[in-house]
Amino acid sequence: MISRKIILTFPQALLDKPIVYKLIKDYNLIFNILQAKITPDEEGIMILEIKGASRDYNAGISYLKNLGIDIRPLDQKIIWNERKCTHCGLCVDICPTQALSFKRPQMKIEFDKRKCIACELCLRICPVKAIEIQQ
Ligand code: SF4
Ligand code: SF4
Known part of the structure; x- marks a missing residue:
């Protein structure tokens, strides 16, 4: 049995398809949806914890990739560059975990990496690219 946390990004055309249901039915995988969101450009982002036999997991991932879904492991580190940030607040509304928030009363952005x-x-919404993936 393996357990992985992954991020799926899928296009608008796949938003109403029973993709996750097929992972259970056809590939015997157990999953936990940690986050699900539609971005402003109408892509679907879903963060899943998937558990199952290694062979089933690999077959399920192949199924998703063949549909054109982008899959990445959830182990990247995000860097917020305070000097570039204009404190516009766009990222605060979209962040699902409140890792980015306004510090009051100054109304300056704070980033809690934990x-x-x-x-x-x-990253997709920041107009000045103040948020990056650590390479
Ligand atoms: S800070 Fe950015 S990458 Fe981290 S949870 Fe919030 S939106 Fe996602
Ligand atoms: S979207 Fe970018 S510029 Fe705006 S507050 Fe967030 S990090 Fe700063």
């Missing part, structure tokens, strides 16, 4: 699950939603 809360960050590296879903990358903030």
